[in-house]
């Protein structure tokens with residue numbers, strides 16, 4: 183102290199300032215580390231992205247913790263492990279905390295749910311700073327590996343729907359358990375095979391898409407009259423690929439930004455569906471010529487999803503994030519859609535779902551009654567040339583309504599319906615959707 187007080191007046195002020203500043207900084211860090219040596223890593227529900235997709239890290243941590251927390255946490259959430267199963271999967275309830283041990287280090291996991299219109303869930307991992315390297319280099323990869331394995335063993339297909347709250351819409355889901363498969367779908371076998379081959383090529387196309395520089399996604403347009411199996415086809419596709427379905431109800435989406443956010447929040451290995459796209463939003467007009475300016479009151483009132491918004495949502499930069507998504511539009515009126523929306527490259531495959539042909543009828547008869555031939559088949563074949571009927575109507579006639587109904591009575595009912603239709607139509611076939619009977623005109627089984 184004596185030497186310092188002697189030397190100090192001769193030292194330049196800048197040197198003093200630097201030296202003291204440096205000392206304070208060093209000691210402040212030491213002091214903070216001494217008083218609070220705990221480090222925190224936050225894993226948010228929507229964090230991530232890139233090839234892994236959004237929320238993947240969160241999901242893996244959740245799966246990993248579900249195994250850990252069953253015996254340790256005091257406040258738990260329970261979900262069924264799989265379709266038809268009686269076993270539950272447990273996860274930490276919000277604001278719950280559990281400890282975990284890894285190679286002699288103890289870590290604490292906190293489940294956090296931040297309020298707001300759309301609650302943001304996250305996990306906070308807390309550990310001592312002397313374990314920093316162990317946690318980052320070994321523990322987190324261990325959590326990710328274990329979580330992925332647990333997720334694979336419990337995988338359940340999900341159907342996501344955009345639910346609306348007061349401010350905007352976000353995804354909620356139910357377990358997807360639709361029984362439709364390509365084995366139950368009545369359509370031209372060659373067409374069916376071509377669709378399955380296309381799906382296989384897509385599923386295995388990761389490197390191919392990377393090589394040609396395209397986002398790993400594919401668009402399908404399913405069009406045809408009501409009851410020709412468009413929804414059944416989507417379910418069959420999802421079951422074939424084992425993908426989740428994100429069903430966008432466009433009428434619940436009020437802005438283009440909201441639509442984009444919904445797309446961004448979908449995960450890889452999924453089918454994004456917009457059904458009846460011609461009725462869902464005004465997507466038949468031309469693209470916006472002027473970029474949107476600041477909102478006026480009228481703008482706010484007129485907010486809706488526009489064609490440009492939909493095109494951006496499908497093709498925007500986000501679409502390269504995470505990859506492996508199929509987008510399906512369905513419509514009963516393909517002619518009403520703007521060509522920009524359904525051009526190849528955007529909707530790569532156009533699939534017409536048509537009225538029931540004889541092959542499709544035979545397929546349904548085999549599925550519903552296990553018969554491959556019957557004396558009434560010839561009559562039905564001839565009538566199918568006279569009258570157009572959807573597979574949904576045929577299925578309805580083939581479905582036994584009571585214990586007394588057998589193949590014979592179901593086929594007779596179908597013959598009667600077809601004959602009435604043929605008589606009603608004269609010999610003229612239905613040529614356009616407008617000629618197709620409205621729901622209330624369809625004479626169902628009596």
Ligand SMILES: Nc1ncnc2c1ncn2[C@@H]1O[C@H](COP(=O)(O)OP(=O)(O)OP(=O)(O)O)[C@@H](O)[C@H]1O
Pocket residue numbers: 366367368369406407408409410411412413414415514535572573574575577
């Ligand atoms: N091609 C088909 N193969 C087997 N069953 C079919 C087929 N098409 C329709 N069905 C039967 O009809 C029901 C209704 O079909 P689906 O909802 O798939 O038709 P859609 O074309 O999506 O109708 P909409 O346009 O009215 O939504 C299905 O549950 C299924 O039982």
